[in-house]
Amino acid sequence: MNSPADIWAKVLTLMEGEMTATTINTWFDDAIAVSLDEDTFVLHTPSNFKRDIIVSRYVPAIQKALHELFSADFKVTVLGEGELEGYGKPADETFLPGTEEYTFERFVVGASNKFAHAAALAVAERPAQTYNPLFIYGESGLGKTHLLYAIAHKIHAGNPNFRIVYIKGDSFTNELIQAIREGRNQEFREKYRYADVFLMDDVQFIAGKESSQEEMFHTFNTLYEAGRQIVFTADRPPKEMLRLDDRLRTRFEWGLPVDIQPPDYETRVAIIKNKAIRRGMNLPDPVLQYIADNITSNVRQIEGTVNKILAFQELMGESVDVDTVTRAVRDMFKDKADFLPSSDVIIEEVSKFYNIDAEAIRGQGRTKDTALARQIAMYQIRRMTNLSLKEIGREFDNRDHTTVMHSIERVEKLMKQSPEVAEVIKDINTNINARYE
Numbered sequence: 001m002n003s004p005a006d007i008w009a010k011v012l013t014l015m016e017g018e019m020t021a022t023t024i025n026t027w028f029d030d031a032i033a034v035s036l037d038e039d040t041f042v043l044h045t046p047s048n049f050k051r052d053i054i055v056s057r058y059v060p061a062i063q064k065a066l067h068e069l070f071s072a073d074f075k076v077t078v079l080g081e082g083e084l085e086g087y088g089k090p091a092d093e094t095f096l097p098g099t100e101e102y103t104f105e106r107f108v109v110g111a112s113n114k115f116a117h118a119a120a121l122a123v124a125e126r127p128a129q130t131y132n133p134l135f136i137y138g139e140s141g142l143g144k145t146h147l148l149y150a151i152a153h154k155i156h157a158g159n160p161n162f163r164i165v166y167i168k169g170d171s172f173t174n175e176l177i178q179a180i181r182e183g184r185n186q187e188f189r190e191k192y193r194y195a196d197v198f199l200m201d202d203v204q205f206i207a208g209k210e211s212s213q214e215e216m217f218h219t220f221n222t223l224y225e226a227g228r229q230i231v232f233t234a235d236r237p238p239k240e241m242l243r244l245d246d247r248l249r250t251r252f253e254w255g256l257p258v259d260i261q262p263p264d265y266e267t268r269v270a271i272i273k274n275k276a277i278r279r280g281m282n283l284p285d286p287v288l289q290y291i292a293d294n295i296t297s298n299v300r301q302i303e304g305t306v307n308k309i310l311a312f313q314e315l316m317g318e319s320v321d322v323d324t325v326t327r328a329v330r331d332m333f334k335d336k337a338d339f340l341p342s343s344d345v346i347i348e349e350v351s352k353f354y355n356i357d358a359e360a361i362r363g364q365g366r367t368k369d370t371a372l373a374r375q376i377a378m379y380q381i382r383r384m385t386n387l388s389l390k391e392i393g394r395e396f397d398n399r400d401h402t403t404v405m406h407s408i409e410r411v412e413k414l415m416k417q418s419p420e421v422a423e424v425i426k427d428i429n430t431n432i433n434a435r436y437e
């Protein structure tokens, strides 16, 4: 009943008492009510001429009608041609939405990450003038993405007109496949090759993927030659990316590779305190120490635990005691340890990794790639779940348990012979685990 459109209809009816129907029709026929908040009513008309007339002649009548309806005074804003699109949105709302918290200010610096932090800050302060490319590597959940977004926000704040492109390695691959399929290669190229700042998260995902590597190579060269800042993150240093093209590996190493290590005890405590303070809460020292002692390798897990405890504390109010919280934390660790991924999830991740349909992996697809993906899926299920060979066979179109056994043996053999296959298994494993963090 009180949508801007409803209110506008009422305003028009009230204005009919003040002016002729022709006047109303002439100036307001294509006007639309955009919003009404505490103190402003916003109207849009597609014509600037009409906007000027409305502003100069009819705003008082609109205000009078609004006063009659709400017994309150409103400002009236009239938007003209092309003014509707960005209206009401803060200028930055469309810049990497949802990542506003990932700033340098919120990044806790300690011995384990101080080089990565300093290099990222230098790059953000003087893009393309210090380290290019900057290559940040380290294990999952240690703040690589955080630093990448922090770079993006800082550069954006100083250079609002820069085209800053953020893309994950696997999205780059998927977008490229789609662009090729739809004949939009040129569009894809322009999007990435003409960036002012190019940030790629988890670049390890493009290793071993021919067309992605080819595209990345040309993107890199174009950006580099044009003096654009390039930053990569990855879960390992370039030299350990076994399936990566040599020409990319050397380029990744041109600038500065810096690593992030798991945080030491002091940094863990600082991170936990920081997260709690930002939520306006205080954690008792023993709880703080308990978390810092028990979650040692991954900041994402630290964050998850702190969030759960804070939620728990909020729920329990003042009465929460250290024992209760400690027990809750212990239960949380137990849950995690008992957790096993399902065969569906494992097959899905293998399917994603190889870009082969899950149904083909489960079923009768016979290409070499599908057969290998299937064997790897069987191997992973055997390793990561409690399913028997027979139960695994059932997941794959009722294959016999001896087929499953031979597949697993084949993968084990391949892993010994080929570091590339071992790396694939490790990567898929990481992706599966990441779903439960």
Ligand SMILES: Nc1ncnc2c1ncn2[C@@H]1O[C@H](COP(=O)(O)OP(=O)(O)OP(=O)(O)O)[C@@H](O)[C@H]1O
Residues within 6 Å of the ligand: 102, 106, 107, 108, 109, 113, 138, 139, 140, 141, 142, 143, 144, 145, 146, 147, 235, 271, 299, 300, 303, 434
């Ligand atoms: N030093 C830090 N200070 C504050 N928060 C941190 C710090 N390091 C990591 N975090 C937080 O931990 C979470 C995980 O970090 P992030 O996503 O950057 O990890 P990552 O290294 O990119 O992991 P992945 O490789 O799995 O993507 C984020 O919410 C991030 O804000």
